[in-house]
Structures are given as structure tokens and as C-alpha cells.
Amino acid sequence: MRFALLIFILVPIVEMTVLIQVGSEIGALATIGLVFLTAILGVTLIRKQGLETSLKAQEKMRRGELPASEVAEGLMLIFAGLCLLIPGFVTDAMGAVLLVPPLRKLFAAGLIVKFISSMMAKSTQWRGGQAYSSEENGEIIEGEYVNEENDLIDKK
Secondary structure (H helix, E strand, O other), X not given: XXXXXXXXXXXXXXXXXXXXXXXXXXXXXXXXXXXXHHHHHHHHHHHHHHHHHHHHHXXXXXXXXXXXXXXHHHHHHHHHHHHHHOOOHHHXXXXXXXHOHHHHHHHHHHHHHHHHXXXXXXXXXXXXXXXXXXXXXXXXXXOOOXXXXXXXXXXX
């Protein structure tokens, strides 16, 4: 909670400082024009890339795959959109970084890994601090698996 409060206080202060410095160099109207231009350009790029990401996710779901990377990229695009709509150059730079597909994929992969590791940590906590493994207890369960649903479809 303290981190969020710190962000809400520091980001506007940093943005105002940069806007004042840029405005004193190139003029107030040019600065305002640049802020509007980055917002319009950012929203246009996010719409295009968001549609592409959505289509990739739908294609993966049609193939029966989990669209985890596309969901993470979609979240990154939402964050990039928010950054680009906030007036200022620092947040625009953060949003622009997330609009570069290779960088977004890299951040999305990190987000997925962090999510999975936190879920595994919570899973271990739910079991009293120890992860359950059948191999640790010397249990080996052998068997065969038959998917009757697919067999019924194939016979039709």
C-alpha cells in the first residue's frame, strides 16, 4: 500500500518537473501539442496491437492452447495505454517501451514466470509449508489413460 501511495505522489511530481523543463525549452504550446500527439499516436498503436493480440489469443483458444502470453501482453497494452493517456513525457516513455513487441514479450514472459512462482509459493503455504510429491513418499502409481470422449467421436 505504501508503494502505491509513493507512486501516486512521485509520478505527478516527476511529470510536472519534466513538463516545466520541456516547456521552458520549446514553449508551452509546443509542449501541449507534443503531449496530445503522443496520446493520439499511442492510442492508435494500442488499438492496432491490441487487435492483433486478441486475434492471436482467439487462434490459440481455437487450437485448444492456453493463451497465457497473449493475456499478459494484453495487460501490458492496457498499462501502456494508461501511461500514454496520462499527460507527461515520462509515462509516455514507459508506454512507448511497452509498445515495442519484443520488449513487451520479454516483460510478459517475466510476468508469467512471476505469477506462476507466486502461485506455487501459495500452493506450498496451503499444504503447511511442504509441497506434496508422491515420489518423495516412495509412491509410484502406474496406469493407463483412455479418453473415452475422443473414442466416441472417432466412432461416429
